[in-house]
Amino acid sequence: MNKTIADIAKISGVSKSTVSRYLNGGSVSEATKRKIELAIKETGYTPNPFAQSLKAKKTYFIGTIVPRLDSYAASHTLIGIDEQLKELNFQLLISNTNQQIEREIETIYSLASQKVAGIILLATQITQVHLEAFEKVNIPILLVGQEHPDVHSLIHNDLEAGYAIGKYVLEKGHRKIAYLGVTEKDVAVGVRRKEGFKRAIAESEGCEVRYFETGFNMFAAQQRVTEMLEGFQPTCIVCATDNIALGALRAAQLKGLSIPKDVSITGFGGYDVTEIIHPGLTTVKLFFKEAGKMAAQNIVKLVNEESVPKRTLSKYEIIERESVDSIIPNDL
Amino acid sequence: MNKTIADIAKISGVSKSTVSRYLNGGSVSEATKRKIELAIKETGYTPNPFAQSLKAKKTYFIGTIVPRLDSYAASHTLIGIDEQLKELNFQLLISNTNQQIEREIETIYSLASQKVAGIILLATQITQVHLEAFEKVNIPILLVGQEHPDVHSLIHNDLEAGYAIGKYVLEKGHRKIAYLGVTEKDVAVGVRRKEGFKRAIAESEGCEVRYFETGFNMFAAQQRVTEMLEGFQPTCIVCATDNIALGALRAAQLKGLSIPKDVSITGFGGYDVTEIIHPGLTTVKLFFKEAGKMAAQNIVKLVNEESVPKRTLSKYEIIERESVDSIIPNDL
DNA sequence: CTGAAAGCGCTTACAG
DNA sequence: CTGAAAGCGCTTACAG
Structure with missing residues (x-):
């Protein structure tokens, strides 16, 4: 069976509070720290995230709504978001709407009911219904790819x-x-x-x-x-x-x-x-992947109530290959 | 603020138990059912999934481990999995390993610690370390794209x-x-x-x-x-x-x-x-998308402890286009 | 630095 | 059909 914090407490001979404090970086003496560490190693204990979220009233899920999964833009943006989110100890929750705009709205509400900490929307269009949903769910939202004066966004230039x-x-x-x-x-x-x-x-x-x-x-x-x-x-x-x-x-x-x-x-x-x-x-x-990384950073800042510019710009670059001919007139 | 089951109970004038029973399809009289429905509509209440999972000791997350997000095969398989999982009321959790096989192992453990109900692995290679991890985490696993005698799998033919x-x-x-x-x-x-x-x-x-x-x-x-x-x-x-x-x-x-x-x-x-x-x-x-759907069905069956064949085969089809010339000798 | 206790929002026997 | 109570695994003041 799965071990709980009570098991660790018993094994290491301290209280649950102390184990919890150890887990959350509170002040614990060197000696008890060692005992707890030992017990955790021994049992392979990992905290139950449901209990954590329930009690701490916050979650480490960031929902990302994508219109489709099978596009270069979407997948590379997602890769960037995922990578950065992991680094920040957040977990990405991807929701694919299959290009049905009504499903975007549904998904905003359903992510909210799943208590995600924030939502990144790889947007195509922002309608009045979107704005209404953003308002209602009352969690940080970041638009990627489109902008709107009322919402934080990250766009390509x-x-x-x-x-x-x-x-x-x-x-x-x-x-x-x-x-x-x-x-x-x-x-x-x-x-x-x-x-x-x-x-x-x-x-x-x-x-x-x-x-x-x-x-x-x-x-x-x-x-x-x-x-x-x-x-x-x-x-x-x-x-x-x-x-x-x-x-x-x-x-x-x-x-x-x-x-x-x-x-x-x-x-x-x-x-x-x-x-x-x-x-x-x-x-x-x-630069989709980089844009995704920036998006992840921004949404986490928003979740942590740090300030983020309303609009962030991602860069671009012209790649010259063979499909364009130079037809400059001879007199040049 | 977010409403809880206690709020609904108070508004509709019944106990929390009854509300919970209503939510979970237990027997509730028509009259109280109506009162509860009203209260829920009025408040926009949705149950806290963390509390549900904590208490009910089960979760509705299926973790899917993919080697990469930016491939046609991966994204289409994922689309199928996601679609089918939604229908079955499960939530997909995608984890990208960026083609690093060690990260597959880490991810198996980390998904387990997140208490997912089952894991789908879009596999490339199955090593001894994989098998060990499958064993240890002790949750249903389904391989997609590769097979192994000890594990359930879904493969292309x-x-x-x-x-x-x-x-x-x-x-x-x-x-x-x-x-x-x-x-x-x-x-x-x-x-x-x-x-x-x-x-x-x-x-x-x-x-x-x-x-x-x-x-x-x-x-x-x-x-x-x-x-x-x-x-x-x-x-x-x-x-x-x-x-x-x-x-x-x-x-x-x-x-x-x-x-x-x-x-x-x-x-x-x-x-x-x-x-x-x-x-x-x-x-x-x-047929990646179809394979993904079958994979989702199979993992959910596994989670529900229904029987699933050890190996499921997905189909294929030859598509003739212009890149192959017929060079049948003249004498035919 | 440490522990007892309360409580997060649910579900589930149990009794009625 | 309905409600009171216990408990899921955590965290967090509070007191020491």
């Missing part, structure tokens, strides 16, 4: 990153460009990245840019690009995610176009697969 | 699947084949798949087959294939995983070979990306 990739393709001489984005309901990916890109475009002259919208799925993107290519032949396709870029790549290839000679393509995310495909995809790398 | 892909390439006329496997320490992937493949080869004549070993990483595989191609030019490369196949594909392409005209390639796993790359990869699809 989508605006600047969008600007950077815009500048990049412009510098490579592209002027006839298709921008393949996603729904504006997703503020980070659908609005901010495009906004940054537009700013870059606005600083350049003689551009012909058309904007298209597709889903996050690569097959949907493939089809969208196939259609697009009927009526518009850009020299460069800038995609709001790597998955979209993968779809674009395949659509172009199936059309017999050579990348980057006939058309250049860029992605956004920096997934591993962008390096292994042929040609390698030029993309904006986002 | 690697042997048959290996045989099937061997038969397949043979039927396509290939006789000069490279098999790209992994370490035999991984019994399922390193031994069984190869064994099945060899059986198919043994049934055919005039084959020249060479066996190579590489890691699970696509970049390592790419390099391995690049080297291999110096000394051996097969008409077909059979890979033990999709990631290896991706590496092989890139190596061949960088060498200027056209797939499948110059060399055919097959994978193993059925990752989404194998469909979007160009050419599409012919592969053996494994």
